[in-house]
Amino acid sequence: MSEVIVAFWTGTGNTAEMAEYVAEGIREGGAEAKVVSVDDISAADLKDAAAFALGCPSMGVEQLEESTMEPFVEEVCGFASGKTIGLFGSYGWGDGEWMRNWVEQMEGAGATVVGGEDTICQEAPDADAQDELKAMGKQLAAI
Numbered sequence: 001m002s003e004v005i006v007a008f009w010t011g012t013g014n015t016a017e018m019a020e021y022v023a024e025g026i027r028e029g030g031a032e033a034k035v036v037s038v039d040d041i042s043a044a045d046l047k048d049a050a051a052f053a054l055g056c057p058s059m060g061v062e063q064l065e066e067s068t069m070e071p072f073v074e075e076v077c078g079f080a081s082g083k084t085i086g087l088f089g090s091y092g093w094g095d096g097e098w099m100r101n102w103v104e105q106m107e108g109a110g111a112t113v114v115g116g117e118d119t120i121c122q123e124a125p126d127a128d129a130q131d132e133l134k135a136m137g138k139q140l141a142a143i
């Protein structure tokens with residue numbers, strides 16, 4: 001059975017909770033899921049994967065978290081071409097600008113993005129967000 005990695009950064013736990021719903025969808029889709037903090041994985045571990053998910057909340061001013069997530073994503077961009085990447089994350093008060101920019105960045109690197117603006121939620125994931133996250137996980141499992 002193939003394994004799909006769900007790598008995330010979180011400050012207060014909302015994006016970590018989202019990652020668990022992505023993993024639930026991956027398992028429902030018939031693959032194994034590995035949920036891991038970006039502190040415990042290197043971008044190179046994703047290099048051979050056809051599909052994976054990345055999660056990060058809106059930080060700074062509509063930005064990815066700067067010290068760990070941004071350099072991680074930069075490295076992923078170096079080999080993202082041809083891969084299918086699920087993006088998700090939590091926000092507080094904005095309109096999702098950080099996710100629009102992130103989708104654009106990954107598509108610019110040649111990736112096919114699933115989820116993205118459909119898989120953001122304000123603070124903790126509500127029932128609708130949980131369903132979208134699971135659906136995204138299922139899509140990744142099917143790659």
Ligand SMILES: Cc1cc2nc3c(=O)[nH]c(=O)nc-3n(C[C@H](O)[C@H](O)[C@H](O)COP(=O)(O)O)c2cc1C
Pocket residue numbers: 009010011012013014015016057058059060061062063090091092093094095096122123124
């Ligand atoms: C330093 C900092 C900057 C933030 N900047 C934004 C922002 O620009 N736009 C926004 O919508 N939310 C912003 N937020 C709110 C977080 O995205 C929100 O609380 C989110 O749920 C945190 O997710 P987490 O629990 O996974 O860390 C910011 C929070 C912090 C602590």
